[in-house]
Amino acid sequence: MDRVALWNGLAAQFCIDGIRASTAAGSGHPTSSMSSAHLLAVLYADHLRFDVAEPRALANDRLVLSKGHASPLIFSVLKAIGAIDDAQLMSFRKMGSPIQGHPVPLPDMPYIDVATGSLGQGLPIGLGMALAMRLDENPARVWVLMGDSEMAEGSVWEAMANASHHGVANLVGICDMNRLGQRGPTMLQWDGAAYVSRASAFGWNAIAIDGHDVVAIDEAYRQAEAADRPTLIVARTRKGNGVSFLQDAEGWHGRPLSAAEAESAIVELGGERSLTFTPPAPAPWTPPGAAAAEIALPAFEDGVATRKAFGETLAALAARPDVVVLDGEVSNSTYTEDFQKVAPERFVELYIAEQCMAGVAVGLQALGKVVYAATFGAFLTRAYDFVRMAAVSRASLRLCGSHAGVSIGEDGPSQMALEDLAMMRAVHGSTVLYPCDAGQAAKLVAAMADQAGISYIRTTREKTPVIYDAKEGFPVGGSKVVRGGAPDDRAAVVAAGITLHEAIKAADELAKAGTKIRVIDAYTVKPIDRGALAAAAKATGGRIVVVEDHWAEGGIGDAVLAALAEEGVSGLRYRHLAVREMPGSGKPAELLDAAGISARHIIDAVRNLLP
């Protein structure tokens, strides 16, 4: 069979199998799959270099299905390359099947690298993969199949700008311009020239083609492979292509065909077939053999901010060749610049584009990198959808949010992270860390390197005293009792980060007046140390004060109450000091006091609880 016949035959088979799977499921997006069928037929048959037996091998090219709703298509491709069989394909969208409604990487679905389904994420993720390949001198390439609707997402243009700026040539975007979004025509419909002009203005090689002309597709891929810049292929297609009653028809998004419609469509497409093929082999490549040097964590004197300790620890971790650090143009505030100074080739400046930063992190870690990404905690809210999806991807990310809470001072509320703990606690499987001194920060930052899933560390702008001995260990999931600890403590104050220092001041003041309290450093906010909290409640007759530089909702207070409830603690006498009014500008100490989370408020709360 010649290539043209093979490509067209495969495309028809992908359409048919996508219809079969979605009709059997009773849901799904067959028509959005059909518009891309020729694009993936040519790609997998002749361009994407992929070892089916070793789907996770770094030497493989990568396909990111940014238009994740075209899942019937990708699973039909996987069947044709022998990765799954027809029975698996037909389990599409069924309970327990790894052939899910949108692609998800799973132990039993190793052919998918990252979860998609939230549009606009594929290109930033693909950029991260392309950067990982370049770091490893790996000649592989990343192909990202995008829908035209998702070109409205700003995250796509963040990645466009960053990809050309960083000179990435091994990244190819394929825009399936099928003109129809979920609810009707897209903004630009079939105006391929507009996409080409936008991509060109963003520094990309841009090519417009007929997305159902396999020869044109093949030629465009060849051009992309030869380009010295990232390439966007704008492919004019028809949704539901190849079936008279589906093609370019509105009202067919996310809608399976009935059994009768499917039968008729399959006839129009030439009937079921069982083509199989093997994609091209990966290019020869020897992984870099750099070994990790020993890591010596920095030690700190008094008065070093935890954000500075974060940066210096990253610099120490640079001895691990798999560590890559990203920032969103605030590296002199987060102190990722300390890493950049020692390992500039593994530092990526993503400029003020937090979504792109998070996407790049997901892409890098999919290819084995240990990625830290940092910005102000307030601005990580910008990337929340990417973090949420990273959890669906089973990604391991290490995020740092600096400038936590009102204690940042004069810059005011726009720069204060006051919802970051709530946001990060509500990420599946996340770890949330909040150090109070530089040495503790260093050990937690180092521990994050080996932490699976999404881990988040909250750092403080202000300098803080060192309260721990340099030899102290801080296991993830633990806490520390820093004042009191005897069975006769009258009350316990739970704090972390900046408020821990206020709690210590309060405890010392109360001790002078003869009132012994326990102070718990909840440096792990999630999973919080339930045992230590339950023990404190038991010792103190349930008298617990939580004090945090965060809104009252979703932070340490909520975490403590949930832990105590889960431990079956009853008889709680509880006070919660948190930020409850919108702060303004002011000195850090003034703002802590105005928010009711300074030492004197803690003293009042404790006294208020005592009989």
Add this chain to the structure above:
Amino acid sequence: MDRVALWNGLAAQFCIDGIRASTAAGSGHPTSSMSSAHLLAVLYADHLRFDVAEPRALANDRLVLSKGHASPLIFSVLKAIGAIDDAQLMSFRKMGSPIQGHPVPLPDMPYIDVATGSLGQGLPIGLGMALAMRLDENPARVWVLMGDSEMAEGSVWEAMANASHHGVANLVGICDMNRLGQRGPTMLQWDGAAYVSRASAFGWNAIAIDGHDVVAIDEAYRQAEAADRPTLIVARTRKGNGVSFLQDAEGWHGRPLSAAEAESAIVELGGERSLTFTPPAPAPWTPPGAAAAEIALPAFEDGVATRKAFGETLAALAARPDVVVLDGEVSNSTYTEDFQKVAPERFVELYIAEQCMAGVAVGLQALGKVVYAATFGAFLTRAYDFVRMAAVSRASLRLCGSHAGVSIGEDGPSQMALEDLAMMRAVHGSTVLYPCDAGQAAKLVAAMADQAGISYIRTTREKTPVIYDAKEGFPVGGSKVVRGGAPDDRAAVVAAGITLHEAIKAADELAKAGTKIRVIDAYTVKPIDRGALAAAAKATGGRIVVVEDHWAEGGIGDAVLAALAEEGVSGLRYRHLAVREMPGSGKPAELLDAAGISARHIIDAVRNLLP
């Protein structure tokens, strides 16, 4: 004084006052203000039509200071137009002053419309204002002063695409291309041609000028005023312009001058002066006089999804001429299409650009519109930074997130909102609503119209039974007891939305076996009904089960525990049923059951609590 001399004199004064204010404060961004001084001098003196005595008047042109860190500049302008005096200017960044580190609208700061300081938000907000003006046939204009660093934010390009698509001609972006971001050179530095070509490709009129040449600035503003499209003025400037040791120098971002440096800089700038001026008057305009027709809420039969009730209620609310509805290209899923059908001129399709949607909402409400914006709850995570900042703006927004939880079924986790309650609870002053049936949804949607602050309603994909009488009222902040309620209830189950129906099934099953329980519909998740929860705890000996289609963190469970703790309830015996493992695809009932939040799990949890 001729105009050129006035403009240059004003610019020098703005630089000097910005230096004075930030040096007095000991923090702030004087050099980022200086690069824009000529731009605002010409704008306020001769183009921005503004009644200083009526700063909130709709007829005024609007300035959005997207580069909010240039606050010394805007407050210096406000002094020169007589809006504030020098003593107020010199209170910059001090505790309690409305002259904050980044601009915030406040009762005593009516010259600012929206809070800025998170970059990339000004243009989407400005687009919303421009749309409000167009709806009101108001000849005013919106000017957005942006930094060049923030052009890396995707949200800017979302607004660029939407502004040209929607044919908005009364929006002018001014990009202060000073080449230097916080930590060094921007991505494009002084490549004005690149910005012009990007803006042109996005359908804008684009003009490159020298941003310190007042005649060129004046001419560019005239061109923008005459344009039939939105205009981007790319102004090449120098950070710290006019002072030898500051201009185009690195290391001066966010750094005030010392007293000695300030003195020397002020000499270089020609010394202190006290120019005052009056901006041009607003164009004559008569506000539209449309009166609200009576609103008749729809009634519902069984089996209508709350998302559908949301849409039908919006259609009824269209009788209020101030109601505007936005969607992110999923209007046939959220059912905002029901509003679009009856009031297409007040429906704005923002395509898949959730950040832009939220920004447009903020802009519209700043000019008096009652705005509802909807997308999948999962995708509202995309706009979290905008929602956070909207709270700083004291904005009133009505957000709807559809497709809550695992109960959406086959589409899988990428489409399931499982962190939206956590995210929205942690917004300052927010209201979080979660209806269980269509009639309740309708009444809550209508109540949102008069709700101040950020209100959020969570809707469900699946059809649900109607459990309430059409006459039932649902005050915000309330709850309902839908089963039990006697003083001898054995346990209470707190639920909302889809899980309320599971709780009812469980209660009815338990009742058959002789166990009477109370079921509470917590349709207001924030502020949750503390009294009803405390009463339930008291009646049941503290036996409370919370069941929710949300991650275990930050949702109804955390809200209930915080409320009970605040009410001083002790002796709690608590079970929390929530989503704890990453779901996949499946039927809604299968997924509810697999997550442990279906009726049988509620029955088990209750039985487990009983003695």
